[in-house]
Amino acid sequence: MSLIPKSHPRAKSLLIREKLVSGFDMGLVAKEGLLAQGRGEAFDYLLGEKTGKSAKSAIKAAAAQILLAKMPVISVNGNIAALCPKEIVRLAKQTGSKIEVNLFYSNEKRKKSIANVLKKNGANEILGLDSTKKAILSGIDSARRIVDKNGILLADVIVVPLEDGDRTLALKKAGKKVITFDLNPLSRTSQTANITIVDNVTRAMSLLIESCKKLSKKNKNTLERIAREFDNKKNLSENIIEIKKNLTKRSRIA
Numbered sequence: 610m611s612l613i614p615k616s617h618p619r620a621k622s623l624l625i626r627e628k629l630v631s632g633f634d635m636g637l638v639a640k641e642g643l644l645a646q647g648r649g650e651a652f653d654y655l656l657g658e659k660t661g662k663s664a665k666s667a668i669k670a671a672a673a674q675i676l677l678a679k680m681p682v683i684s685v686n687g688n689i690a691a692l693c694p695k696e697i698v699r700l701a702k703q704t705g706s707k708i709e710v711n712l713f714y715s716n717e718k719r720k721k722s723i724a725n726v727l728k729k730n731g732a733n734e735i736l737g738l739d740s741t742k743k744a745i746l747s748g749i750d751s752a753r754r755i756v757d758k759n760g761i762l763l764a765d766v767i768v769v770p771l772e773d774g775d776r777t778l779a780l781k782k783a784g785k786k787v788i789t790f791d792l793n794p795l796s797r798t799s800q801t802a803n804i805t806i807v808d809n810v811t812r813a814m815s816l817l818i819e820s821c822k823k824l825s826k827k828n829k830n831t832l833e834r835i836a837r838e839f840d841n842k843k844n845l846s847e848n849i850i851e852i853k854k855n856l857t858k859r860s861r862i863a
């Protein structure tokens with residue numbers, strides 16, 4: 610049970626941290642994942658710990674892109690499994706996406722723990738676990754180049770929350786459309802992805818599911834228009850402007 614009082618002004622943010630620490634204790638999260646969380650927290654603080662207007666338009670474009678995909682795959686690492694296991698499964702079911710476990714710091718035991726958490730939350734099929742189904746994604750050094758030949762290798766659209774820049778670039782070079790969640794609008798991942806949702810994944814994932822539900826009633830032309838009109842570079846600039854505005858507001862209060 611959490612010891613954080615609900616009245617704490619940053620209760621939500623501290624609860625997210627607690628989730629990640631318990632994910633570490635459960636063997637889902639790597640030590641390095643705790644550092645990534647720290648970096649995310651700093652940017653979330655600058656964003657005012659809320660979903661901005663530009664994140665909302667990235668979410669809408671991401672939903673359209675996933676619904677247009679022939680074979681969407683959600684790539685899962687330890688941090689995302691610790692933070693949003695239920696939402697990953699809901700998004701996969703809502704959009705017919707496959708789920709693949711793919712770790713930067715590869716470790717069979719951790720992969721199994723992540724798969725177990727996803728299964729507990731309702732996942733049926735989880736790719737990335739069977740060593741006989743391995744394929745290699747070129748242009749990348751880490752263990753992340755190993756992908757499932759029935760998953761990421763064939764995917765046209767990949768959702769990669771909290772990803773590193775090299776992999777995002779390799780996925781793009783492989784011709785995939787990459788959708789990411791990253792609180793840092795300046796990271797290589799944010800700058801490389803086709804659609805970057807600059808928001809805390811714990812807030813944005815549910816919004817993405819809702820948006821997919823809503824847009825699933827729209828026709829293909831409408832979805833194509835939404836995806837086509839989205840400009841990631843412009844959206845990232847708008848994000849930075851939102852951060853600046855938020856900082857100005859805060860410094861006036863201080």
Ligand code: ATP
Nearest residue numbers: 645648649771773774791792793796797798809810
């Ligand atoms: P890059 O290689 O893309 O430049 P990096 O090396 O800065 O990335 P990592 O250490 O791989 O980044 O961390 C992943 C990213 O995830 C960071 O940019 C961090 O801001 C972001 N992040 C961490 N926690 C969250 C979260 N809960 N929601 C959204 N983004 C997050």
